[in-house]
Amino acid sequence: MHESMPASSAPQPSAEEIRQIAAPLCGLEGPLLPMLHALQETFGHVPPHAVPVLAELLNLGRAEVHGVISFYHDFRDHPAGRQVLKICRAEACQAMGGAGVAAETLARLGVDWHGTTADGAVTVEPVYCLGLCACAPAAMIDDRVIGRVTAERLTREVRQ
Structure with a gap:
């Protein structure tokens, strides 16, 4: 799938x-x-x-x-997509609905963890804390950290 x-x-x-x-x-x-x-x-x-x-x-x-x-998880053995979306999987983000955000985002993009969209636009990776626990759930698109994310916001931001 x-x-x-x-x-x-x-x-x-x-x-x-x-x-x-x-x-x-x-x-x-x-x-x-x-x-x-x-x-x-x-x-x-x-x-x-x-x-x-x-x-x-x-x-x-x-x-x-x-x-x-x-x-070291940041080293890759194949090229990443043009954008890298990292979704926090740590406890604080999970407690604030991060698992659902992650599952829905992966489904919307049609990839699994470490996967890259068919058009080469986005690679999605799990991370285990972005240091934005007070604004959970958190994600990072390239070098930009985003708090209180939703699947809608993540897919919108990576499609821009």
Whole structure:
């Protein structure tokens, strides 16, 4: 019933392109996170084939690199939609009707969690606190936090 947009058919960056972005960061203390952020900023995601490149540059196991990527929820292995809608799933928002807002919003957009609308416009992700508990339920569209949301407001705001 819920469909996600397939991974982008855009050409994937080469190992050399990944290396050019990551290698200058090798001298930093704890360089893996800055490398992952740089790749995601450049490509809109961390390409899966970046794992062996980063592992080689940092003399780490591939599992270690993959473990860091999978631990941090903001890293993606495929491009997100043009807008990212994050809906709070924490207790305060749930107590104020957040579960219903989330379910209705997902249904209206025709996606499930982590899914992207068929037109590539919106990716919906769960988050576990936006720090707006007093104005629950809360959501964030790109970098803009919104309190006291409804499904109608969320779908209207992402359709603008």
